Amino acid sequence: MIRLDSISKQHGKQILFLEASAAVNRGEKVGLVGPNGSGKTTIFRMITKEEAPDGGQVAIDRGVTVGYFSQDVGEMKGRSAVAETMDGAGPVSDVAAELRELEAALADPERMDEMESLIERFGQAQARYEELGGYALDAKAREILAGLGFSQAMMDGDVGALSGGWKMRVALARILLMRPDALLLDEPTNHLDIESIIWLEGYLKQYAGALVMTSHDREFMNRIVTKIIEIDGGELTSYSGNYEFYEQQRAINEQQAEAQYERQQAMLAKEMRFIERFKAQAAKAAQVQSRVKKLEKIDKVEPPKRRRTIRFEFKPAPRSGDDVARLSGVKKSYGGRSIYDGFDLLIRRRERWCVMGVNGAGKSTLLKLVAGASAPDAGGVNVGASVKLGYFAQHAMELLDPTRSVWESIVASFPQASIGSLRTLAGAFGFSGDDIDKPCRILSGGEKARLVLAIMLYDPPNFLVLDEPTNHLDMATKEMLVEALSSFEGTMLFVSHDRRFLAALSNRVLELLPDGPRVYGGGYLEYVAQSGHEAPGIRS
Structure with a gap:
């Protein structure tokens, strides 16, 4: 349902992707991995059309809805957390806003002379709200917010009074309530406590749509994803399996690449020794030339990329009392x-x-x-x-x-x-x-x-x-x-x-x-x- 076909992308002097390809199929749960700055967020932005590739194309099947949660949540104030969550649900959120305005008008003594028309408008809005499934949606929004750690008071309070971390949770709830065909989540566990992480884990396991996510939480990713797309050196490589399988497979691939490179280097060294030894002997000239031509035609195996492993060793700490x-x-x-x-x-x-x-x-x-x-x-x-x-x-x-x-x-x-x-x-x-x-x-x-x-x-x-x-x-x-x-x-x-x-x-x-x-x-x-x-x- 989402295809990245031979995409190329450059930011300034940095080449992020060079004719890279990958696909996300219906119902797949995909982990997007790569070092910081490798282009994970750029992938999301290209899928949502916020950025375009320099070459190739990003194709999305007709009619597929995409929901994107990013770390940039934007301005939130003046509405309750529930109202803000329901804002992503389309027309029903507009009707909900109209109902709140009418409720305030009905309680305003200065608008008593409008009471009859207000009651009529309120009835119409209420019918429309029910027709759109608003009451069920309100309950679902509250269920999601509760799963993300909100109390009832926080749900109904002004979202503008919440900290940045809690606003992130509201933004996440809004995307989850949308239930799009494809869900893009950029670090969804940031700002979540362990209870909310475990709730979200269960929610995403049951989610029927496609999921593409980044996460620094190894356990969270390992329990949810069934496929890994790795960004490495401008290429996209897909692995079928969870994060643990990906790590094991990557290690095997690196060992095989190292062994293949070493075998070729040993063969090249042997051939070069033969050429150097016999290049001055007329009797061996034909063999030498044959081997020189053979070496010219060989596809050279690139030396395997070695990942930089970060390590820190403690100095011995002084001993404390028991x-x-x-x-x-x-x-x-x-x-x-x-x-x-x-x-x-x-x-x-x-x-x-x-x-x-x-x-x-x-x-x-x-x-x-x-x-x-x-x-x-x-x-x-x-x-x-x-x-x-x-x-x-x-x-x-x-x-x-x-x-x-x-x-x-x-x-x-x-x-x-x-x-x-x-x-x-x-x-x-x-x-x-x-x-x-x-x-x-x-x-x-x-x-x-x-x-x-x-x-x-x-x-x-x-x-x-x-x-x-x-x-x-x-x-x-x-x-x-x-x-x-x-x-x-x-x-x-x-x-x-x-x-x-x-x-x-x-x-x-x-x-x-x-x-x-x-x-x-x-x-x-x-x-x-x-x-x-x-x-x-x-x-x-």
């Missing part, structure tokens, strides 16, 4: 709402606690209390002997000096360190070439997160307190971070919505429930097995 942090009888309230009431917790050396809980359960509050960023109303929070604490919070990215470049920020943090070690650090966290000269004020959210993590982990603490450290990180940086933290010998307390991160790193789980906290002795996988759910409130 008791790293203790909370005793902690009470904490916000307004009239009690978050903790007599809460006790002991975190011991080398334990890796992940904290689970629905929105508002107190996950970030707990991390702030332990890190000393917030004080309890009563009770005590004590950090143990020889503990060197590193705290990553979302607001930490706002503390970067906007006038400094990436490199200046790193050097200012470690003025005594060698240039070589700092360049290795920058490269491990994805800053190489001109990227290290970027001023902090123009960095994306992901780039800021990488810079803050790089600075925090270079001179490692022995107790890491991490609040959503993988937000905005691409898959390669996440993998590097998981690998690096796997060898970390200190203690960890963290919140994350990334199930790969949770499963790979935790060995203790603290679940914050309405009736009190519950502790699980194993890691996230044991928690799922014992509790029967992947996150609080989500049943398997």
Whole structure:
């Protein structure tokens, strides 16, 4: 239903695609993968006709409807989240707006003299709304918004009062409510918590239309897609299978390409040795010429492209005492709402606690209390002997000096360190070439997160307190971070919505429930097995 036929596309001096082809068939669930800047968003923009290829064509079957969710949600204010969600549903949203205006007019004492005509118009609008399936659509919009984490009050409140992250969820809900024939989702899990991610995963599995998506959430993509289209060096390559199969197949292909290249190089070397050895002997002249002609006709195998693997190795952290942090009888309230009431917790050396809980359960509050960023109303929070604490919070990215470049920020943090070690650090966290000269004020959210993590982990603490450290990180940086933290010998307390991160790193789980906290002795996988759910409130 969607075909990219021999497309070519260039942005400035960068060639994104060169006679590349791929297809998306009805009902397929496709993951679009490639390094940052390889052209994933450009593919979406060409399918939606926001951009045109320089060569080739993008063909869409007649009558196919396309819905596109991007990170640019536009302006939202003056309407409820439900109304904004229904806005993508066509004429029914206009009738819904008319009904709201008429309801306001009917309640206005100054318009009493118009009451008869208002009632008549209201009846007509109501009939039209029902005819278009408006009441069922309203219920469906609320179901989708609830799945994405909205309370009833948030659904009916002004969307303009919501944060950027919640507006993203409204934009996503609007596209899902459309139910187009082809759904294009560019990083749909950004700004979602684990409960909403799991709900969206279930929704997309049941979705009957075609799906093309990008995602930095490995587990999310792996569970949904049945086909991968990879962008690499201007080419599009399709793999039948999920993300895990794609990784395995790509590794096999790379090994085969390496072996083919080495075999040809060995053969060429052997032929060249023969030519060099006998080129001066008249008796062998015919054989030499034959071999020279043979080599001229051979199609040379290109050396295989080697992917740059990002790695970061911790320096050994100083050893802490056995008791790293203790909370005793902690009470904490916000307004009239009690978050903790007599809460006790002991975190011991080398334990890796992940904290689970629905929105508002107190996950970030707990991390702030332990890190000393917030004080309890009563009770005590004590950090143990020889503990060197590193705290990553979302607001930490706002503390970067906007006038400094990436490199200046790193050097200012470690003025005594060698240039070589700092360049290795920058490269491990994805800053190489001109990227290290970027001023902090123009960095994306992901780039800021990488810079803050790089600075925090270079001179490692022995107790890491991490609040959503993988937000905005691409898959390669996440993998590097998981690998690096796997060898970390200190203690960890963290919140994350990334199930790969949770499963790979935790060995203790603290679940914050309405009736009190519950502790699980194993890691996230044991928690799922014992509790029967992947996150609080989500049943398997």
